[in-house]
Amino acid sequence: MNKPVLKVGILGLGTVGQGVLRLLKNNAEEIERRVGRKLQVSHVSARSAGKARDCDLSGIEVLSDAMQLATQADVDIIVETIGGISPARELIEVALTRGKPVVTANKALLAEHGNELFALARKQNLSIGFEAAVAGGIPVIKAIREGLAGNRIDKLAGIINGTCNYILTQMQSKGQSFADALADAQKLGYAEADPTFDIGGFDAAHKLTILASIAFGMPLNFAAVSVEGIQSVTAQDIEIAKVFGYRIKLLGIAKRGAGGVELRVHPTLIPESTLLAKVDGVLNSVVIRGNAVGEVGLYGRGAGGDATASAVVADLVDLARGFGGDVRHAVPALAFQPEAVQSLAIAPAGAVESAFYLRLKVADEPGVLSRLTAILAEHQISVEAILQREPSGHEDAHVALITSVIAQQRFDHALNEIRKLPFVRSDAARLRVEKF
């Protein structure tokens, strides 16, 4: 605790980088009172160093060469807010090699290359802080790694992509189509011009990868996540789900199942009585189930410069407290000691059990329900709820139902047979149902 001032270098001056800069300045007194020393931004790197920005750069050296910042001798801690794999990966590697601890909000990089980065950090007796990589300002990494450290965690589920939650909430509350809700989200800046990464579920999958590792003590294994986006969710499904007493949310779910660890991201029907179902708009939320504590939930802003900066600065405060000390006294990157992190068997998709929601367009003719339910019964699938409404005008009828909990494989066998029925029209919707 000798250094009265720790110098922070920020790689990248986008929304998050600027947020960190602003926060360290605006809350400087508050932070110093907590840490016992100053955190001072001495350098930032930005591709266009001269660009006007909504932040005060006085007294800060602005470099156009990020690598120059990562290797800057008089910078104590590096904050990486560039995002993406390259050059963020190389910059972090270089910073660690030069003996600088790192804070990053980069979920893609950690989910795909975190094992190597954490190993390098450990070798260098340094920490990488990444609270900001999942659920923005919500301290969920800390809650799992430290707050629930006494528990064996067997499940977590989270609304961890604000874009998707905004779109689904709009569809729910306004009856909008997916396309209209997406267009609105883009207008408001909640969705990118190319929204694939968010709405396809890949961003949530990166975050889920990180949460699963720290919950179960397994290496980061992004490739093992089965991913389904929200593109195919219709306003009609949301409306029918509501009739059944459910909301549709994009969830990232990590679970110790009978067939192995389940890692999955998909639109999910959840009972509307759960608190998770009530987390709307761009908010994020994660629920964790531990064998001692039961279910613990957190919610808050999952994105935005200030909320993400809140998490980055929390990591800086942690790093400042342990600065220069033996990293073995710090919380291990993946919550478990590196030598205790164990690969776990991943459940094959077919073995994953859940209840299912099925909606079918069917010809309006006699015998439809009877044939449909007969096939389900042949596969030993119970129907928990079913809805058929009168077709309006010349349209086909819709049948929607919710099954008992069964393995995906068995449900898909039944569904294949159902699809072949002569009265079934094209668009069968199949979604998972999770009860908490």
Added chain:
Amino acid sequence: MNKPVLKVGILGLGTVGQGVLRLLKNNAEEIERRVGRKLQVSHVSARSAGKARDCDLSGIEVLSDAMQLATQADVDIIVETIGGISPARELIEVALTRGKPVVTANKALLAEHGNELFALARKQNLSIGFEAAVAGGIPVIKAIREGLAGNRIDKLAGIINGTCNYILTQMQSKGQSFADALADAQKLGYAEADPTFDIGGFDAAHKLTILASIAFGMPLNFAAVSVEGIQSVTAQDIEIAKVFGYRIKLLGIAKRGAGGVELRVHPTLIPESTLLAKVDGVLNSVVIRGNAVGEVGLYGRGAGGDATASAVVADLVDLARGFGGDVRHAVPALAFQPEAVQSLAIAPAGAVESAFYLRLKVADEPGVLSRLTAILAEHQISVEAILQREPSGHEDAHVALITSVIAQQRFDHALNEIRKLPFVRSDAARLRVEKF
């Protein structure tokens, strides 16, 4: 990190003590994988050492003399689960004096004598862990002290007494009277035979005292909390609140207000659309507002042996990581460095601003509403919502209303005049309304 095993002594074998014992045993492997060494309960103290208990005491020395355990040379960490002020206070003092860090769930002791205990711990270069003192298994202390360390926190509000939340939830969902709901809570073990401490709001006030200190960096100041219990809440108020779109919850609120820091525990109308309003039964929840992160909420089990033990063990894990190190590298007890903890002016009760809910029994005669609203208008109090229903049979009528946000003093002046009106019958109910 030299000691491969840390020996833990547990003072008291009640619900929490047994929970800690059970958890350290059942999750021993999981915990060792996280910490890198074993946490082993070597000693426990219990008033009746021979009593049969729902926990495995094999290999553990059971002492009937708690002081003997607190001074036991070969115990590394003391867990205090006796509760109450004395002898818990003396035991913790002795343990600290003997160089042993302490973990406690004792909110009463900390709220009333924490300043002295934390000062002693600091002098001894030791930590006191107290995650379990507030909201059971929910890691809310960690979230505020560490997870939101980059923020200036300006408000927090919490459902931090499960007994009260259970009673109010029963009254809400079943239309039960307070007395019936309390009787049920007692039958189920959610309320003590003498429930004053919970339903009077004192337990919540102890917890709020702790939360306010770590949020604002002020010394623990239990005496400054204004406390109102739930005894006077009627089923009728709950039902009328619902008509207005509110739920009634016992909240602990800490807020930086215009007149100083507000510390208050009282039954509160909160909009039913907020997530806090949806936290029902024995669950606890705390919402914190920081200037960077916005609102962050946590919820989960606030009591019970296992949930509380989850928090105790999280503290043990933290202590084990930093064991023997310089306590200046650890998180300071009150989140801020001891020398930076500052007394803050407390807002006088009369200056505290909020909206108010008022329900009056009035004679069923003309001019009642006009006279009532005239008095409010004279005091520049706007009426945001009002309800008068036809009296049933020979009963008096009820008028209920919600005001604009005003200082308590001004509202009480108006209320005093209203009470003197000839048509007003006895039972005026006055509750605060908080919008988030």
